[in-house]
Amino acid sequence: MTEARLRDQICRLGRSLFERGLTPGSSGNISLRCDDGGFLVTPTNASLGFLDPALLSRLDADGRLLSGAPPTKEVPLHGALYETRGASRAVVHLHSTHAVALSMLPEIDPGAALPPLTAYSVMKCGCVALVPYYRPGDPAVADAIKGLAGKYSSVLLANHGPVVAGDSLEAAVFAIEELEESAKLYLLLRGLNPRYLTPAQVNDLVATFGLTLPEQGDEHDATSC
Template sequence: MSESALREAICRFGRSLFERGLTPGSSGNISVRLEDGGWLCTPTDASLGFLDPARIARLDANRRLVSGDKPTKEIPLHDALYDTRPEAGAVVHLHSTHAVAVSMLPEIDPAEALPPLTPYVMMRVGKVALVPFHVPGDPAVGDAIRGLAGKHSAVLLANHGPVVAGTSLQAAVFAMEELEETAKLHLLTRGLNPRLLTPEQQAAVRAKFGV
């Protein structure tokens, strides 16, 4: 996909996420990795619902701004996922309500923040890690994600929001949507002793879909 088409796609997916209430105000950010090692990423303090393709930030391989508006302050978390997930082509970070709510629960397992409620969360998201709270934009959040050693494509930032890496922008967005819906299901069934996928069912999903 050309850079021009990627810029349009970032705006299109951003508008869709915003209009469905998945990230309010000027929250959330999106990046796409380019063939030369640089990135396209959304500007700081920009609403995902009102992005201008020409103003998307273009960074070089050393994360220096080449063109466009000043990039999101969340560069460290995007950088960490690209560094530890070589197959990642895009990263999406939102402040989606249900995922943020789950990140606040005291009983959450940092290694598996969401239970295996459906085969689709396994297929599209995998196990979701939880990392401790950091002030937005703090480089230490990148260190926390690097500490996961690339084992998770999806991470919950405590009291902040989810971040997901995908092989493409579409894959990252779809995985983010699945994560948010699973977080919603988890909250709706919390305390009701929901029936999770059994270890045998999980193994069957992994075997069939290579997850």
């Protein structure tokens, strides 16, 4: 895909996210890795609903601005996901309401922020990690992401919002939308003793779709997310 088409795709999907209320005002940011190793990134203080393809920040492989407007201050967050998840081609970060609310609940397990609610929550999001609160743009959030060692494609930033890496921009957008809907389901069902997917059902998804859950081979139960 040409860079011009990638720029248009960022703007089109950003507008879709904004128009459906998934990230308000000038919140949220998107990045996409280019074939030359550089990146296209949404600018700082830009609304995802009103992006200009020509003003997207073009960075080189070392994160230096080559053209366009100054990039989002969350570049270190995006860079940490690309560094630890080498196959990722896109990263999307939102301030979606239900995912933010989920990140603030005291019972959330940092290693498995969501139980296996639905087949698609497991298939699209995998296990979801929760990292502690850092102010927006704090470079320390990159260290927290790197501490996950690339095991998670979906991460909640406490009191802030979700960030998802994908092998394409479309995949990352679909996954973060699924994460928001799964967080909404969790909040609706909280305290009602809902029926989650069983370990056998999760294992069937893993085997059928070739999923890799972070807890497999670790001390956690592989079906806890």
